[in-house]
Amino acid sequence: MKFDTPATTNPIDQMKVVGQPLDRIDGPLKTTGTAPYAYERHDVAAAPAYGYVIGSAVPKGRITGMDVSAAQHAPGVLAVVTAENAGPLDKGKYNTAKLLGGPEIEHYHQAVALVVAESFEQARAAAALVKIDYAAEPGRFDLHAARVAAFPPEENDITGPPETHVGDFAGAFAQAPVTLDETYTTPDHSHAMMEPHATLAAWEGDRLTVWTSNQMIAWANGDLAKTLRMPKEKVRVVSPFIGGGFGGKLFLRADVVLAALGARAAGRPVKVALQRPLIANNTTHRPATIQRIRIGATREGVITAIGHESWSGDLEGGGPETAVNQTRLLYAGANRMTAMRLAVLDLPEGNAMRAPGEAPGMMALEIAMDEMAEKLGIDPIEFRIRNDTQVDPEKPERPFSARAFAECLRLGAERFGWDARNSRPGQRREGKWLIGIGMAAAFRNNLLMKSGARVRLDGEGRVTVETDMTDIGTGSYTIIGQTAAEMMGVPIEKVTVRLGDSTYPVSAGSGGQFGANNATAGVYATCVKLREEVTQRLGFNSEDAVFADGHVRAGNRAVLLGAAAAEGDIVAEDAIEYGDLDERYQQSTFGGHFVEAAVDAYTGETRIRRMLAVCAAGRILNPKSARSQVIGAMTMGAGAALMEELAVDTRRGFFVNHDLAGYEVPVHADIPHQEVIFLDETDPLSSPMKAKGVGELGICGVGAAVANAVYNATGVRVRDYPITLDKYLDRLPDAA
Amino acid sequence: MKPFTYERAASPAQAAAAAIQMPGAKFIAGGTNLLDLMKLQIETPAHLIDVNRLALDTIEPTQEGGLRIGALVSNTDLAADARVRRDYGVLARALLAGASGQLRNKATTAGNLLQRTRCPYFYDTDQPCNKRHPGSGCSAIGGVTRQLGVIGTSDACIATHPSDMAVALRALDATVETVKADGATRRIPVAELHRLPGDTPHVETVLEPGELITAVLLPAPVGGTQIYRKVRDRASYAFALVSVGAILQHDGTGRIALGGVAPKPWRVEEAEAELPNGPRAFTTRLMAGARPTRDNAFKVALAERTLGAVLNEARG
Amino acid sequence: MHSHSEPGLSRRDLLVAGAATVAGSAATGPAHAQDAVNTSSMDTVPRAPVHAPVRFTVNGREHALELDTRTSLLDALREHLHLTGTKKGCDHGQCGACTVMVDGVRINSCLTLAVMHEGADVTTIEGLGTPDRLHAMQAAFVKHDGYQCGYCTPGQICSAVAVLDEIKAGIPSHVTADIMATPEFSVDEVRERMSGNICRCGAYSNIIEAITEVAGRAA
Secondary structure (H helix, E strand, O other): OEEEEOOOOOOHHOOOOOOOOOOOOOOOHOOOOOOOOOOHHHOOOOOOOOEEEEOOOOOEEEEEEEEEEHHHHHOOOOEEEEEEOOOOOOOOOOOOOOOOOOOOEEEOOEEEEEEOOOOOHHHHHHOOEEEEEEEOOOOOOOOOHHHHHHHHOOOOOOOOOOOEEEEOOOHHHHHHOOEEEEEEEEEOOOOOOOOOOOOEEEEOOEEEEEEEEEOOOHHHHHHHHHHOOOHHEEEEHHHHHHHOOOOOOOOOOOHHHHHHHHHHOOOEEEEEEEOHHHHHHOEEEEEOEEEEEEEEOOOOOOEEEEEEEEEEEEEEOOOOOOOOHHOOOOOOOOEEEEEEEEEEHHHHHOOOOOOOHHHHOOOOOOHHHHHHHHHHHHOOOHHHHHOOEEEEEOOOEEOOOOOOOOOOOHHHHHHHHHHHHOOOOOOOOOOOOEEEEEOOOOEEEEOOOOOEEEEEEEOOOOOOOOEEOOOOOOOOHHHHHHHHHHHHOOOHHEEEEEEEEEOOOOOOOOOOEEEOHHHHHHHHHHHHHHHHHHHHHHHHOOOOOOEEEEEEOOOOEEHHHHHHHHOOOEEEEEEEEEOHHHHEEOOEEEEEEEEEEEEEEOOOEEEEEEEEEEEEOOOOOOOOHHHHHHHHHHHHHHHHHHHHOEEEEEOOOOOHHHOOOOOOOOHHHHHHOOOEOOOOOOOOOOHHHEEEOOOOOOHHHHHHHHHHHHHHHHHOOOOOOOOHHHHHHHHHOOOO | OOOOOOEOOOHHHHHHHHHHHOOEEEEEOOOOHHHHHHOOOOOOOOOOEEEOOOOOOOOOOOOOOEEEOOOOOEEEHHHHHHHHHHOOOHHHHHHHHHOHHHHHHOOOOEEEHHHHOOOOOHHOOOOOOOOOOOOOOOOOOOOOOOOOOOOOOOOOOOOOOOOOOOHHHHHHOOEEEEEOOOEEEEEEEHHEOOOOOOOOOOEEOOOOOOOEEEEEOOOOOOEEEEEEEOOOOOOOOOOOOEEEEEEEOOOOEEEEEOOOOOOEEEEEEHHHHHHHHOOHHHHHHHHHOOOOOOOOOOHHHHHHHHHHHHHHHHHH | OEOOOOOOOHHHHHHHHHHHHHOOOOOOOOOOOOOOOOOOOHOOOOOOOEEEEEEEEEEEEEEEEEEEOOOEEHHHHHHOOOOOOOOOOOOOOOOOEEEEEOOOOOEEEHHEEHHHOOOOOOOHHHHHOOOOOOOHHHHHHOOOOOOOOOOOOHHHHHHHHHHHHHHHOOOOOOOOOOOOOOOOOHHHHHHHHHHOOOOOOOOHHHHHHHHHHOOOOOO
């Protein structure tokens, strides 16, 4: 189905199942420990061998010698896989560094060997017997030092143009009566999903099956085949449950390749989970940024010039963190510029993490907006609303498909008690606590991607959906089930949803908050096709047929849905494809974040007391799971604001705090009760579902809302994330 | 993790004797730190002596009016003990500020004292570390040091001791009771249990080979207002940036030990005379000779401010 | 430009250094074996695995196993008994995904050896309820959407059940205001006590609602 004109009334609008806050259909499995994750597939491979990964001990250089003999002769060892014996390997399309390194080493903890043994304990012990000599080479590990040599990144679909210019930014900024020119930094972040990257691989002749943990089945399928130089038809990727990804499992990673190679070498199924202390340096991370923001405005608070520059680093051949992207779209202003610069670093591979670009970009921009509002003496909400725009500020002929930004901010202010905020910072004290309130905009684009599905109807009236879409905690199982139930007129109990298998039609996959809208739209398209087949078989005029309550009705005739498949299952396969609606209209999601923070006047410890997000993101397919997406993103944003940082040893070239004790993410005690409000909205330009993404909107801006609340509490402005106490202790007001 | 043989010990003396008879032997109780380190091959015992079934899990009054805490009493049970909560509040609070509920259920009193540093360079076996491999160098010095020590450190090691409980025991003037391989017992003040790194950071305590801690002795209660204040980046389940264990009397005197700043609980008795003169005077004396790095210099200021918070809290 | 400070750093060097390392490491136990004997002679050749028998009960069913002594309780459950509801998130006591109850007390099953649990009574997530017969806590997690990816969820639920028992048993916490008083249920008490269970998806707010409901109180 081609979606190239705005959606009109369709069966989804009934909202009998879609839009209802249903419990997740996979909930009973997840809460009882019976949902099978990759490393747990005792059902598909009876006695797998165990792989243990060895990471490079140097960040850059060459392996000059490798002695695996002791390991090979260690008890239980079946194979030791290295680049030397693995046979020729290519690199995946989506990988920057090789997944099996050697002799060249591209980053610290790059996998250089897999030890396969009968037991996990044996593999782990034998791994320590592998002796490797390295010739280390000098590397570039410090973004601040490498910044001077940074260059404009190559333009592509993901990155966008390296620079944009509208009007005369420099002139307008020079002439503006009120200006801000500040630099902000965000550190490297780790996805730190709870399930380590894990794969069980089994060969059957020249065919390979991997049970793995991956967000994008088709990408993994293609890149695994490419890496192993196999036809992709001979590779099957299965990933029905994924223990968190956040972008860290968008791509093929070392666990998959090594499990496949290990299984080939050992001649039996092999499973591999990346050891936790390896993950931060072995896999990808969100790159650090240095961001300079300049804003010029009239005294009335009308932005006349806005400029955003960002520097980030990556391995040779990698890409930038696109932290300036939202600044091209979020606020009005006649004179504008953005620029990205990319430095080559020899740290581990930078790549997408939840809301790449906007997450760190909004952390900076929305502090800058707070600072600017204060300079102007204008309430920060009013300042933002004054610079709202209904059209793409760089291309005014492109309107937003829907933009309820101001409504989000106004409603949030009302619900959060914004009126009670003292605009002078450092004024509110409760005992030892300094109390502050802050807000920030939320903004994230809505992306349209082709997405396919297969839907089967059987004689019992049961509907089975198959798509390679994944559920990484997002609720895909449930919203896909709701979509099929709505379309076919059956209760959700009559729908079976099967996900995450490369033998199913290719979907949009999970990433960039594009999964929900596109994958359900793909199911919608396929159900439309199935309905046509059903009506045809039953002899109905498809225009008039109504699918409801397990029946198909037209005129005064009603037939059980299953009757259409009495003589055999009916199977439909289709995909949603898009025209140019996302070119003619800018499609984005909007919101406002509100935070109350308390800062200990003595020690500077910050505790978040209240959080509210108000979101406008099109139709909300399931308010329960959508709300969870937003609170989860708010939690990750709170971590980015207050504690998360991969600490770089700029001498030795690696992330030092590479486990879950060193890389602190929020725990229960850090997170208060969280409120989420969704505006009642549909966006007929996004898809027949009229939905948009919401899973990343929740992280965009929340860090700045925390920062602004800390400022309001203390009067101390911190522009370098995370806002840890050491950065402002000496500037806190006198405690006593 | 290297293979090891395993035995369950029948008595403390037998355990201590076995420890020197069996090559590469170690005791295991809670295991929450030892197994963590064995998985990384930072610890490589060839033989484990499981002491969990020894009858060392009770808390008994002593003739001196204090408490004798069995080495195997779990951190949870110790913190929940009514006598500890009433008379040794700083200890209960320190225990509850540490680790997580699950870990406190398993971690033991003696094991907590003997846990090893959480320095990330110590944990990364691809990096040199004088504690792991004497003479290999300290990769932390000049590296990422925000969490590391500011005082009592050396050119060979700047790691901190991670225990909260030990800080409270130091303020309480507790003593450990041990049994040696020959069956002899002795008492060691907590103040003297841990060694500063000097040139030998791998030698962390004064215990002899095979020596087994059997109990921790608390002196008779000293009253006062007892506070344990732990400052960390997240609200729970994190090691201290700085912690203060304090026992403060109404006359302005008190005992203070710090955590998170040194290779052992940091207390300087002579400095306590400065307490009536306020946090700055006291901290200046307590932290005299501190050698912080650029990244952890804040710990000195934080110690003073945290002490200010503690004194304020004590005033009610 | 920064150069690596040790060109030629080799794993072999580290191993040699490791082999030469002798004493001075502290045991985590009520003991400190300043390794009585130089272990270097043994480290030049791989030691053979050692197996030992152990019997314990899991979810009411007795198991007699012969295990490599190095096997953690977690791996015994997941790899030997195929009880994969208990999750391995970090294998180092840093996340709580492996939480189970042993003799009624919640612990991290990754940081304990299976052979240390002779005679123990272990309860895992599978012992609480099944998809068809959910435990009240499991049902509350479903109702309040107290999970997303599901990987930390069994640990969260085991901890939640244990936390309510710990409060009832009068065990204080870091946030108990009066340490002499019997602790009472509050959301702050639960947040502190649940903090050893990390949920990267960030379902915390919903998890607290689920636990609060089971505790029979209003949020």
